[in-house]
Amino acid sequence: MNICLRPAWLRLASATLLALFAVIPAYANEKAEPDPAQSQYWGPIRQLMFADRVINPDARDVIRVYLNLRADDSSTVPVVVKAQIDQTEKEYIKSIYVIVERNPSPAAGVFHFTPESGRAQVETRLRFEDYSFVRAVAEMNDGRLYMSQRWVKAAGGCSAPNGKKLPESLLGKMKLRFDDDTITYHKPNLVQLMIRHPNESPFAANFVEGQVPQFVRSVKVTFDGKPVLDAEVDFSLSDNPNFRFFFTPEEKGELKIEVEDTHDRKFSHSIDISEGVPLPGG
Amino acid sequence: MASISSPIKILASPITIFAGLAIAFLSATTAKPAFAGEPPPLANFDVREIAPGNFVHYGTFDERSPDNLGDNANIGFIVGEKCVLAVDAGGSLPVGRALRQAIRRVTPLPVCHVVLTHVHPDHFFGAAAFLDDHPQFIAHENYPAQLAARSRSYLNSLQRDLGAAATGSEIVRPTLLVRQRVELDLGGRTVVVQAWPAAHTDNDLTVFDTSTRTLWLSDLLFVGHTPVIDGTITGFLAVMKDLRAIAADHFVPGHGRSDLPWPQPLEAQQRYFTVILNETRAAIRNRKTMQQATDEVGLSEAGHWAVFELFHRRNVTSAYAELEWE
Numbered sequence: 001m002n003i004c005l006r007p008a009w010l011r012l013a014s015a016t017l018l019a020l021f022a023v024i025p026a027y028a029n030e031k032a033e034p035d036p037a038q039s040q041y042w043g044p045i046r047q048l049m050f051a052d053r054v055i056n057p058d059a060r061d062v063i064r065v066y067l068n069l070r071a072d073d074s075s076t077v078p079v080v081v082k083a084q085i086d087q088t089e090k091e092y093i094k095s096i097y098v099i100v101e102r103n104p105s106p107a108a109g110v111f112h113f114t115p116e117s118g119r120a121q122v123e124t125r126l127r128f129e130d131y132s133f134v135r136a137v138a139e140m141n142d143g144r145l146y147m148s149q150r151w152v153k154a155a156g157g158c159s160a161p162n163g164k165k166l167p168e169s170l171l172g173k174m175k176l177r178f179d180d181d182t183i184t185y186h187k188p189n190l191v192q193l194m195i196r197h198p199n200e201s202p203f204a205a206n207f208v209e210g211q212v213p214q215f216v217r218s219v220k221v222t223f224d225g226k227p228v229l230d231a232e233v234d235f236s237l238s239d240n241p242n243f244r245f246f247f248t249p250e251e252k253g254e255l256k257i258e259v260e261d262t263h264d265r266k267f268s269h270s271i272d273i274s275e276g277v278p279l280p281g282g
Numbered sequence: 283m284a285s286i287s288s289p290i291k292i293l294a295s296p297i298t299i300f301a302g303l304a305i306a307f308l309s310a311t312t313a314k315p316a317f318a319g320e321p322p323p324l325a326n327f328d329v330r331e332i333a334p335g336n337f338v339h340y341g342t343f344d345e346r347s348p349d350n351l352g353d354n355a356n357i358g359f360i361v362g363e364k365c366v367l368a369v370d371a372g373g374s375l376p377v378g379r380a381l382r383q384a385i386r387r388v389t390p391l392p393v394c395h396v397v398l399t400h401v402h403p404d405h406f407f408g409a410a411a412f413l414d415d416h417p418q419f420i421a422h423e424n425y426p427a428q429l430a431a432r433s434r435s436y437l438n439s440l441q442r443d444l445g446a447a448a449t450g451s452e453i454v455r456p457t458l459l460v461r462q463r464v465e466l467d468l469g470g471r472t473v474v475v476q477a478w479p480a481a482h483t484d485n486d487l488t489v490f491d492t493s494t495r496t497l498w499l500s501d502l503l504f505v506g507h508t509p510v511i512d513g514t515i516t517g518f519l520a521v522m523k524d525l526r527a528i529a530a531d532h533f534v535p536g537h538g539r540s541d542l543p544w545p546q547p548l549e550a551q552q553r554y555f556t557v558i559l560n561e562t563r564a565a566i567r568n569r570k571t572m573q574q575a576t577d578e579v580g581l582s583e584a585g586h587w588a589v590f591e592l593f594h595r596r597n598v599t600s601a602y603a604e605l606e607w608e
Binding site: 078129155 | 432439569571572576596598599607
């Protein structure tokens with residue numbers, strides 16, 4: 001069962017109830033790192049998302065989460081989730097679930113990959129409502145599940161006020177930044193996608209009750225029609241959602257981004273790229 | 283927590299699971315233990331009269347702890363012939379009470395105004411100490427929204443850091459909001475409370491005692507303590523330009539001492555922000571990630587500021603998120 005594939009109202013209901021759950025312990029943000037296997041938060045989340053499927057724990061040889069133990073800003077925490085195995089036709093990571101177990105809506109994002117992704121790796125920026133484990137669960141093409149996690153000290157990120165209202169003309173504007181001056185065929189190229197969007201958290205107090213919060217719910221990246229990155233995401237992502245990922249072009253083509261938010265608005269952006277032609281960078 | 287985990291294993295559908303959680307939540311709330319008793323008093327609370335009628339208490343640079351009880355920000359008061367205005371109330375009820383007692387040692391006049399200079403817990407959590415005086419609690423027009431958004435996590439982390447000593451430290455809501463400026467008559471002394479565009483936060487106020495030309499800047503000025511950006515770095519630099527133009531004879535920073543002649547203490551802060559601004563822009567241009575930028579930007583400033591390791595990287599994170607869209 002995938003929490004992110006269910007209707008928005010249900011996701012919100014779940015999110016709200018999980019928020020209630022999240023405040024049960026009086027002093028949730030303990031100073032020392034707790035035992036990840038003993039976490040009282042993880043049980044219900046894993047039950048909801050993965051039911052009774054076996055999850056191989058502490059699978060740091062398959063999937064790893066990289067972030068700083070102490071976050072610099074709880075509403076903008078860069079998190080890298082990185083596969084430790086190659087994507088091959090025979091064996092590859094199909095999806096990576098990123099879960100901030102003490103967030104009001106713990107399923108921050110599900111990222112889908114293909115053998116052509118080159119590397120199953122994504123970097124994004126997350127909000128942390130409380131000191132929490134951030135867990136990455138890798139789902140293999142044959143359905144096996146592997147998990148590892150990191151503990152992070154950061155609090156207040158989801159209830160921090162939503163940013164200034166963006167002018168309508170800026171909403172959904174995108175920017176691509178490439179790591180190299182030009183694209184190289186047949187190898188993974190690193191690209192950063194920036195999306196102008198408030199990515200409202202319904203737990204921020206300046207959020208108007210009864211409204212459907214506006215946040216980006218899906219991001220599809222294709223190169224000449226072939227999937228590069230397919231993500232279902234949530235308001236655990238910081239405002240102006242930001243992703244860094246790899247794609248492996250075999251020849252020139254069109255890199256296209258399609259974004260959809262919870263108000264059913266669709267935004268798209270594309271650029272033609274070919275080897276030797278300068279790319280937009282810094 | 284056995285009462286929570288047991289129903290989950292039995293119930294199958296997500297909705298019933300959540301129903302179970304909600305019930306567990308309700309029972310947990312009613313069962314939540316409340317702290318009893320009074321928080322401990324704060325020892326060694328001194329105030330200094332830096333200009334006639336302007337009394338400052340300098341907070342420590344340490345992290346909040348049960349030892350310092352959240353006495354980590356500069357707070358103080360201005361005494362008129364009619365009444366007293368408090369500038370902030372400190373980081374916990376014991377600090378607010380200590381400030382109130384310090385006022386009482388100086389004058390029997392009533393406290394008519396408490397200025398909440400911005401929405402940070404090291405400045406406002408002591409405000410409850412003044413509730414019985416029924417003063418006007420004055421804040422920036424953006425303050426209430428920020429307060430509402432942050433109060434839950436601020437209360438939670440106060441309890442984490444102070445434990446039982448957090449008892450009685452409450453969220454106090456402002457009763458007068460400032461959009462631009464207000465003039466307050468304390469009796470023979472006019473005080474101007476001015477609201478600023480987003481800088482340190484989006485709800486910064488300064489207090490200016492016109493009779494002694496004493497400028498209370500709160501966290502629009504850090505002296506020795508690493509400056510903190512919870513608003514915008516470009517906004518902060520813009521506001522500092524205006525602050526510099528104020529003709530003041532005395533000043534009080536939000537953290538650090540009032541020793542240098544005005545506006546000299548602005549220089550170091552200006553240099554710090556300029557270094558961050560330039561180096562973060564360069565990092566973005568050079569395709570460094572946010573994480574790389576926080577590792578590299580502004581390290582030349584490390585030796586110049588206290589508690590650098592607590593705040594500097596967060597400043598770079600904030601600057602990066604702001605500047606990457608330029």
